[in-house]
Amino acid sequence: MERTVLDLWVGVFVAAGIAALMVLALKVGNASTTFNMGETYRLTADFDNIGGLKVRAPVKSAGVVVGRVDDIQFDNERFKARVVMKIDRRYQFPKDTAVSILTSGLLGEQYVGLDAGGDSATLKDGETFKITQGAVVLEKLISQFLYNRAAEGGAK
Protein backbone atom coordinates (compact mmCIF):
# COMPACT_ATOMS: atom_id res chain seq x y z
CA MET A 1 0.00 0.00 0.00
CA GLU A 2 1.45 3.31 -1.07
CA ARG A 3 0.79 6.86 -0.14
CA THR A 4 -1.46 8.58 -2.63
CA VAL A 5 -2.50 12.14 -3.40
CA LEU A 6 -5.92 11.18 -2.08
CA ASP A 7 -4.43 10.55 1.37
CA LEU A 8 -2.99 14.04 1.32
CA TRP A 9 -6.38 15.59 0.61
CA VAL A 10 -8.07 13.53 3.29
CA GLY A 11 -5.30 14.54 5.70
CA VAL A 12 -5.87 18.21 4.87
CA PHE A 13 -9.61 17.73 5.34
CA VAL A 14 -9.30 16.03 8.74
CA ALA A 15 -6.74 18.60 9.92
CA ALA A 16 -9.00 21.46 8.82
CA GLY A 17 -11.95 19.88 10.63
CA ILE A 18 -10.01 19.46 13.85
CA ALA A 19 -8.66 23.00 13.50
CA ALA A 20 -12.24 24.27 13.13
CA LEU A 21 -13.20 22.43 16.32
CA MET A 22 -10.24 23.96 18.14
CA VAL A 23 -11.22 27.43 16.91
CA LEU A 24 -14.76 26.86 18.14
CA ALA A 25 -13.53 25.61 21.50
CA LEU A 26 -10.89 28.25 22.17
CA LYS A 27 -11.87 31.34 20.22
CA VAL A 28 -15.67 31.09 20.20
CA GLY A 29 -16.28 29.10 23.37
CA ASN A 30 -14.91 29.42 26.85
CA ALA A 31 -12.76 26.29 26.89
CA SER A 32 -9.65 28.45 27.25
CA THR A 33 -10.88 29.99 30.48
CA THR A 34 -12.39 26.74 31.78
CA PHE A 35 -9.23 24.74 31.41
CA ASN A 36 -6.87 27.56 32.25
CA MET A 37 -7.98 27.58 35.84
CA GLY A 38 -5.29 25.69 37.64
CA GLU A 39 -5.83 24.47 41.16
CA THR A 40 -8.90 25.78 42.87
CA TYR A 41 -10.34 25.96 46.35
CA ARG A 42 -13.96 26.15 47.37
CA LEU A 43 -15.70 28.96 49.19
CA THR A 44 -19.38 29.20 50.01
CA ALA A 45 -21.77 32.08 50.52
CA ASP A 46 -25.41 32.19 51.63
CA PHE A 47 -27.79 34.57 49.88
CA ASP A 48 -31.38 35.61 50.53
CA ASN A 49 -32.02 35.57 46.80
CA ILE A 50 -29.75 34.56 43.95
CA GLY A 51 -31.99 35.88 41.18
CA GLY A 52 -30.99 34.27 37.89
CA LEU A 53 -27.54 33.11 38.94
CA LYS A 54 -26.55 29.85 37.26
CA VAL A 55 -23.94 27.20 37.82
CA ARG A 56 -20.70 28.05 35.91
CA ALA A 57 -21.39 31.79 36.14
CA PRO A 58 -18.17 33.79 36.63
CA VAL A 59 -16.94 35.01 40.00
CA LYS A 60 -15.29 38.39 39.54
CA SER A 61 -13.25 40.64 41.73
CA ALA A 62 -12.50 44.13 40.43
CA GLY A 63 -13.88 42.92 37.11
CA VAL A 64 -11.37 40.08 36.75
CA VAL A 65 -12.67 36.51 36.61
CA VAL A 66 -11.15 34.72 39.63
CA GLY A 67 -13.39 31.66 39.71
CA ARG A 68 -16.71 30.09 38.78
CA VAL A 69 -19.92 29.10 40.52
CA ASP A 70 -19.65 25.38 41.13
CA ASP A 71 -22.92 24.48 42.81
CA ILE A 72 -26.16 26.11 43.97
CA GLN A 73 -28.24 24.51 46.71
CA PHE A 74 -31.19 25.45 48.85
CA ASP A 75 -30.63 25.39 52.59
CA ASN A 76 -33.91 24.11 53.93
CA GLU A 77 -33.14 25.02 57.55
CA ARG A 78 -32.43 28.68 57.08
CA PHE A 79 -34.33 29.07 53.79
CA LYS A 80 -31.39 30.58 52.00
CA ALA A 81 -29.54 29.81 48.80
CA ARG A 82 -26.10 28.33 49.31
CA VAL A 83 -23.69 29.09 46.48
CA VAL A 84 -20.46 27.11 46.26
CA MET A 85 -17.68 28.80 44.28
CA LYS A 86 -14.43 27.45 42.94
CA ILE A 87 -11.75 30.10 43.28
CA ASP A 88 -8.34 30.01 41.65
CA ARG A 89 -5.62 29.09 44.17
CA ARG A 90 -3.54 32.09 43.14
CA TYR A 91 -6.11 34.46 44.63
CA GLN A 92 -6.72 34.77 48.38
CA PHE A 93 -9.47 36.90 49.88
CA PRO A 94 -9.72 38.54 53.34
CA LYS A 95 -12.24 37.18 55.82
CA ASP A 96 -14.42 40.30 55.61
CA THR A 97 -14.83 40.20 51.84
CA ALA A 98 -18.32 41.28 50.75
CA VAL A 99 -20.06 39.07 48.18
CA SER A 100 -22.85 40.34 45.97
CA ILE A 101 -24.76 39.07 42.97
CA LEU A 102 -24.51 41.57 40.14
CA THR A 103 -25.61 41.85 36.54
CA SER A 104 -23.25 42.63 33.70
CA GLY A 105 -24.87 45.31 31.58
CA LEU A 106 -28.58 45.97 31.44
CA LEU A 107 -29.60 42.61 30.03
CA GLY A 108 -26.41 40.68 30.71
CA GLU A 109 -25.92 37.52 32.69
CA GLN A 110 -25.56 37.51 36.44
CA TYR A 111 -22.24 36.99 38.17
CA VAL A 112 -20.83 36.97 41.67
CA GLY A 113 -18.79 40.02 42.64
CA LEU A 114 -16.21 39.99 45.43
CA ASP A 115 -15.24 43.24 47.21
CA ALA A 116 -12.16 42.59 49.28
CA GLY A 117 -12.15 43.89 52.86
CA GLY A 118 -9.28 44.87 55.11
CA ASP A 119 -8.89 41.81 57.31
CA SER A 120 -5.38 40.35 57.32
CA ALA A 121 -6.61 36.75 57.74
CA THR A 122 -7.70 35.09 54.48
CA LEU A 123 -10.47 32.60 53.78
CA LYS A 124 -9.40 28.98 53.64
CA ASP A 125 -10.86 26.11 51.58
CA GLY A 126 -14.44 25.34 52.59
CA GLU A 127 -15.03 28.53 54.56
CA THR A 128 -18.00 30.83 54.16
CA PHE A 129 -18.31 34.49 53.27
CA LYS A 130 -20.04 36.41 56.06
CA ILE A 131 -21.16 39.58 54.27
CA THR A 132 -23.51 38.86 51.39
CA GLN A 133 -25.86 40.88 49.26
CA GLY A 134 -28.37 38.98 47.16
CA ALA A 135 -29.63 39.79 43.70
CA VAL A 136 -31.78 42.84 43.18
CA VAL A 137 -35.29 41.79 42.26
CA LEU A 138 -36.75 44.32 39.88
CA GLU A 139 -40.33 43.90 41.08
CA LYS A 140 -39.33 44.58 44.69
CA LEU A 141 -37.36 47.63 43.63
CA ILE A 142 -40.30 49.03 41.67
CA SER A 143 -42.81 48.36 44.44
CA GLN A 144 -40.49 49.98 46.98
CA PHE A 145 -40.18 53.01 44.73
CA LEU A 146 -43.95 53.24 44.28
CA TYR A 147 -44.48 52.82 48.00
CA ASN A 148 -42.05 55.63 48.75
CA ARG A 149 -43.75 57.89 46.21
CA ALA A 150 -47.12 57.11 47.77
CA ALA A 151 -45.74 57.86 51.23
CA GLU A 152 -44.34 61.19 49.97
CA GLY A 153 -47.67 62.06 48.36
CA GLY A 154 -49.45 61.30 51.66
CA ALA A 155 -47.14 63.58 53.62
CA LYS A 156 -47.89 66.64 51.46
Place this chain on the structure above:
Amino acid sequence: MVERAVRGLRVVGHRVVNSVWRLGYASRFFSLTLLKSATSFRRFHLTIKEIYFTGVLSLIIIIVSGLFVGMVLGLQGYETLQKYGSAEAVGTLVALSLTRELGPVVAALLFASRAGSAMTAEIGLMKATEQIAAMEMMAVDPIARVIGPRFWGGVISMPLLAAMFSAVGVFGGYLITVVLIGVDEGAFWSQMQNAVDFRQDIVNGVIKSVVFGVAVTAIALFEGYDAPPTAEGVSGATTRTVVTSSLAILGLDFVLTAFMFRGA
Protein backbone atom coordinates in the same frame (compact mmCIF):
# COMPACT_ATOMS: atom_id res chain seq x y z
CA MET B 1 -69.58 -2.20 -3.12
CA VAL B 2 -68.33 -4.73 -0.58
CA GLU B 3 -65.74 -5.88 -3.08
CA ARG B 4 -64.46 -2.33 -3.38
CA ALA B 5 -64.17 -1.91 0.37
CA VAL B 6 -62.32 -5.19 0.61
CA ARG B 7 -59.96 -4.14 -2.14
CA GLY B 8 -59.31 -0.78 -0.43
CA LEU B 9 -58.68 -2.55 2.85
CA ARG B 10 -56.31 -4.91 1.09
CA VAL B 11 -54.32 -2.02 -0.42
CA VAL B 12 -54.00 -0.34 2.97
CA GLY B 13 -52.97 -3.60 4.61
CA HIS B 14 -50.44 -4.24 1.88
CA ARG B 15 -48.95 -0.77 2.35
CA VAL B 16 -48.66 -1.19 6.12
CA VAL B 17 -47.16 -4.67 5.92
CA ASN B 18 -44.79 -3.48 3.22
CA SER B 19 -43.49 -0.51 5.20
CA VAL B 20 -43.06 -2.55 8.38
CA TRP B 21 -41.21 -5.14 6.31
CA ARG B 22 -38.98 -2.45 4.87
CA LEU B 23 -38.32 -1.03 8.32
CA GLY B 24 -37.22 -4.44 9.57
CA TYR B 25 -35.05 -4.95 6.52
CA ALA B 26 -33.48 -1.51 7.05
CA SER B 27 -32.76 -2.30 10.70
CA ARG B 28 -31.15 -5.61 9.78
CA PHE B 29 -29.12 -3.84 7.09
CA PHE B 30 -27.97 -1.23 9.59
CA SER B 31 -26.97 -3.76 12.24
CA LEU B 32 -25.16 -5.87 9.62
CA THR B 33 -23.25 -2.76 8.53
CA LEU B 34 -22.20 -2.13 12.12
CA LEU B 35 -21.31 -5.79 12.70
CA LYS B 36 -19.19 -6.03 9.58
CA SER B 37 -17.48 -2.68 9.98
CA ALA B 38 -14.21 -4.29 11.10
CA THR B 39 -13.15 -4.38 7.43
CA SER B 40 -13.52 -0.60 7.15
CA PHE B 41 -10.90 -0.13 9.86
CA ARG B 42 -8.62 -3.03 8.98
CA ARG B 43 -8.41 -1.84 5.40
CA PHE B 44 -8.60 1.82 6.27
CA HIS B 45 -7.59 3.02 2.80
CA LEU B 46 -11.08 2.04 1.64
CA THR B 47 -12.58 4.36 4.25
CA ILE B 48 -10.09 7.11 3.40
CA LYS B 49 -11.24 6.97 -0.20
CA GLU B 50 -14.83 7.44 0.95
CA ILE B 51 -13.87 10.30 3.27
CA TYR B 52 -12.39 11.90 0.17
CA PHE B 53 -15.60 11.50 -1.82
CA THR B 54 -18.04 12.48 0.92
CA GLY B 55 -15.94 14.93 2.93
CA VAL B 56 -13.28 16.60 0.84
CA LEU B 57 -15.50 17.05 -2.20
CA SER B 58 -18.25 18.61 -0.01
CA LEU B 59 -15.82 21.18 1.37
CA ILE B 60 -16.58 23.91 -1.17
CA ILE B 61 -20.34 23.89 -0.68
CA ILE B 62 -19.98 23.67 3.13
CA ILE B 63 -17.50 26.52 3.40
CA VAL B 64 -19.30 28.84 0.99
CA SER B 65 -22.71 28.26 2.56
CA GLY B 66 -21.24 28.58 6.06
CA LEU B 67 -19.75 31.92 5.17
CA PHE B 68 -23.01 33.21 3.73
CA VAL B 69 -25.15 31.89 6.58
CA GLY B 70 -22.82 33.58 9.06
CA MET B 71 -22.93 36.84 7.13
CA VAL B 72 -26.73 36.81 6.96
CA LEU B 73 -26.93 36.06 10.68
CA GLY B 74 -24.59 38.97 11.34
CA LEU B 75 -26.66 41.38 9.24
CA GLN B 76 -30.05 40.29 10.58
CA GLY B 77 -28.83 40.05 14.15
CA TYR B 78 -27.31 43.51 13.98
CA GLU B 79 -30.50 44.99 12.48
CA THR B 80 -32.58 43.69 15.38
CA LEU B 81 -30.13 44.00 18.26
CA GLN B 82 -29.15 47.59 17.57
CA LYS B 83 -32.80 48.58 18.19
CA TYR B 84 -32.23 47.48 21.77
CA GLY B 85 -28.84 49.11 21.98
CA SER B 86 -26.96 45.86 22.38
CA ALA B 87 -25.32 45.48 19.00
CA GLU B 88 -22.27 43.89 20.66
CA ALA B 89 -24.36 40.83 21.50
CA VAL B 90 -24.44 40.00 17.80
CA GLY B 91 -21.34 37.83 18.29
CA THR B 92 -23.19 35.78 20.88
CA LEU B 93 -26.18 35.45 18.59
CA VAL B 94 -24.12 34.31 15.61
CA ALA B 95 -21.97 31.88 17.60
CA LEU B 96 -24.79 30.32 19.58
CA SER B 97 -27.12 29.85 16.63
CA LEU B 98 -24.29 28.33 14.57
CA THR B 99 -22.80 25.97 17.15
CA ARG B 100 -26.12 24.83 18.58
CA GLU B 101 -28.39 24.58 15.56
CA LEU B 102 -27.46 25.90 12.16
CA GLY B 103 -23.98 24.38 11.97
CA PRO B 104 -25.02 20.76 12.48
CA VAL B 105 -28.43 21.03 10.79
CA VAL B 106 -27.59 23.00 7.65
CA ALA B 107 -24.31 21.14 7.18
CA ALA B 108 -26.21 17.85 7.48
CA LEU B 109 -28.88 19.00 4.99
CA LEU B 110 -26.17 19.99 2.52
CA PHE B 111 -24.34 16.74 3.23
CA ALA B 112 -27.51 14.75 2.52
CA SER B 113 -28.08 16.42 -0.82
CA ARG B 114 -24.43 16.57 -1.86
CA ALA B 115 -22.99 13.27 -0.57
CA GLY B 116 -26.04 11.21 0.42
CA SER B 117 -27.67 11.37 -2.99
CA ALA B 118 -24.36 10.48 -4.67
CA MET B 119 -23.96 7.46 -2.39
CA THR B 120 -27.47 6.22 -3.16
CA ALA B 121 -27.03 6.67 -6.90
CA GLU B 122 -23.65 4.92 -6.84
CA ILE B 123 -24.84 1.89 -4.92
CA GLY B 124 -28.12 1.74 -6.81
CA LEU B 125 -26.20 1.71 -10.08
CA MET B 126 -23.78 -0.90 -8.76
CA LYS B 127 -26.79 -3.03 -8.01
CA ALA B 128 -28.45 -2.32 -11.38
CA THR B 129 -25.28 -3.31 -13.22
CA GLU B 130 -25.05 -6.43 -11.04
CA GLN B 131 -21.69 -5.52 -9.52
CA ILE B 132 -23.00 -6.36 -6.07
CA ALA B 133 -24.25 -9.74 -7.24
CA ALA B 134 -20.86 -10.34 -8.87
CA MET B 135 -19.12 -9.60 -5.58
CA GLU B 136 -21.32 -12.09 -3.80
CA MET B 137 -20.42 -14.65 -6.48
CA MET B 138 -16.74 -14.07 -5.72
CA ALA B 139 -17.42 -14.57 -1.99
CA VAL B 140 -16.71 -10.87 -1.29
CA ASP B 141 -19.20 -9.55 1.21
CA PRO B 142 -20.64 -6.37 -0.39
CA ILE B 143 -21.75 -5.04 2.99
CA ALA B 144 -18.23 -5.28 4.41
CA ARG B 145 -16.50 -4.14 1.23
CA VAL B 146 -18.87 -1.52 -0.23
CA ILE B 147 -21.30 -0.38 2.46
CA GLY B 148 -19.07 -0.35 5.56
CA PRO B 149 -16.35 2.02 4.31
CA ARG B 150 -18.96 4.40 2.93
CA PHE B 151 -20.83 4.39 6.22
CA TRP B 152 -17.77 5.15 8.31
CA GLY B 153 -16.46 7.65 5.79
CA GLY B 154 -19.73 9.58 6.09
CA VAL B 155 -19.85 9.31 9.88
CA ILE B 156 -16.28 10.63 10.18
CA SER B 157 -16.78 13.43 7.64
CA MET B 158 -20.03 14.83 9.00
CA PRO B 159 -18.84 16.28 12.37
CA LEU B 160 -15.74 17.73 10.72
CA LEU B 161 -17.86 19.41 8.06
CA ALA B 162 -20.27 20.77 10.68
CA ALA B 163 -17.38 22.16 12.74
CA MET B 164 -15.96 23.86 9.66
CA PHE B 165 -19.40 25.24 8.81
CA SER B 166 -19.74 26.79 12.27
CA ALA B 167 -16.20 28.16 12.35
CA VAL B 168 -16.49 29.71 8.89
CA GLY B 169 -19.94 31.04 9.79
CA VAL B 170 -18.60 32.80 12.88
CA PHE B 171 -15.88 34.28 10.68
CA GLY B 172 -18.55 35.44 8.22
CA GLY B 173 -20.48 37.09 11.03
CA TYR B 174 -17.26 38.75 12.19
CA LEU B 175 -16.58 40.04 8.68
CA ILE B 176 -19.99 41.65 8.36
CA THR B 177 -20.47 43.07 11.84
CA VAL B 178 -16.94 44.03 12.91
CA VAL B 179 -15.17 44.75 9.64
CA LEU B 180 -18.06 46.13 7.62
CA ILE B 181 -20.51 47.65 10.12
CA GLY B 182 -17.96 48.48 12.79
CA VAL B 183 -19.19 46.76 15.96
CA ASP B 184 -16.49 46.84 18.64
CA GLU B 185 -14.17 43.90 18.08
CA GLY B 186 -13.29 43.28 21.74
CA ALA B 187 -16.93 43.23 22.82
CA PHE B 188 -17.83 40.96 19.90
CA TRP B 189 -15.37 38.25 20.94
CA SER B 190 -15.59 38.62 24.71
CA GLN B 191 -19.40 38.52 24.83
CA MET B 192 -19.28 35.50 22.56
CA GLN B 193 -16.77 33.72 24.80
CA ASN B 194 -18.80 34.55 27.87
CA ALA B 195 -21.98 33.09 26.45
CA VAL B 196 -20.78 30.05 24.50
CA ASP B 197 -20.06 27.16 26.82
CA PHE B 198 -17.70 24.43 25.67
CA ARG B 199 -19.60 21.50 27.13
CA GLN B 200 -23.12 22.85 26.72
CA ASP B 201 -22.91 24.32 23.25
CA ILE B 202 -19.94 23.05 21.30
CA VAL B 203 -19.87 19.44 22.49
CA ASN B 204 -23.65 19.19 22.07
CA GLY B 205 -23.29 20.53 18.52
CA VAL B 206 -20.69 17.86 17.76
CA ILE B 207 -22.94 15.15 19.23
CA LYS B 208 -25.76 16.38 17.00
CA SER B 209 -23.60 16.29 13.89
CA VAL B 210 -22.42 12.73 14.66
CA VAL B 211 -26.04 11.60 15.03
CA PHE B 212 -26.99 13.33 11.76
CA GLY B 213 -24.00 11.74 10.04
CA VAL B 214 -25.11 8.27 11.12
CA ALA B 215 -28.70 8.95 10.07
CA VAL B 216 -27.91 10.45 6.65
CA THR B 217 -25.36 7.82 5.61
CA ALA B 218 -27.47 4.92 6.89
CA ILE B 219 -30.52 6.18 4.99
CA ALA B 220 -28.52 6.89 1.83
CA LEU B 221 -26.83 3.49 1.84
CA PHE B 222 -30.03 1.60 2.55
CA GLU B 223 -31.96 3.41 -0.15
CA GLY B 224 -29.21 2.59 -2.63
CA TYR B 225 -29.00 -1.02 -1.57
CA ASP B 226 -32.77 -1.42 -1.64
CA ALA B 227 -33.29 0.40 -4.96
CA PRO B 228 -35.04 -1.52 -7.73
CA PRO B 229 -32.32 -2.23 -10.31
CA THR B 230 -33.75 0.03 -12.98
CA ALA B 231 -33.08 3.60 -14.07
CA GLU B 232 -36.41 4.65 -12.55
CA GLY B 233 -35.69 2.75 -9.37
CA VAL B 234 -32.33 4.47 -8.87
CA SER B 235 -33.75 7.92 -9.51
CA GLY B 236 -36.63 7.26 -7.11
CA ALA B 237 -34.21 6.01 -4.46
CA THR B 238 -32.05 9.12 -4.81
CA THR B 239 -35.07 11.36 -4.33
CA ARG B 240 -36.20 9.32 -1.32
CA THR B 241 -32.73 9.63 0.20
CA VAL B 242 -32.82 13.40 0.12
CA VAL B 243 -36.41 13.65 1.37
CA THR B 244 -36.13 11.00 4.09
CA SER B 245 -32.77 12.13 5.41
CA SER B 246 -33.81 15.81 5.46
CA LEU B 247 -36.90 14.89 7.46
CA ALA B 248 -34.84 12.63 9.71
CA ILE B 249 -32.34 15.44 10.35
CA LEU B 250 -35.03 17.93 11.33
CA GLY B 251 -36.93 15.41 13.45
CA LEU B 252 -33.81 14.16 15.23
CA ASP B 253 -32.72 17.75 15.74
CA PHE B 254 -35.91 18.50 17.63
CA VAL B 255 -35.54 15.39 19.79
CA LEU B 256 -31.87 16.08 20.54
CA THR B 257 -32.52 19.75 21.29
CA ALA B 258 -35.33 18.77 23.66
CA PHE B 259 -32.91 16.48 25.48
CA MET B 260 -29.94 18.85 25.48
CA PHE B 261 -31.38 22.29 26.20
CA ARG B 262 -34.30 21.90 28.53
CA GLY B 263 -34.35 25.57 29.37
CA ALA B 264 -31.55 25.04 31.85
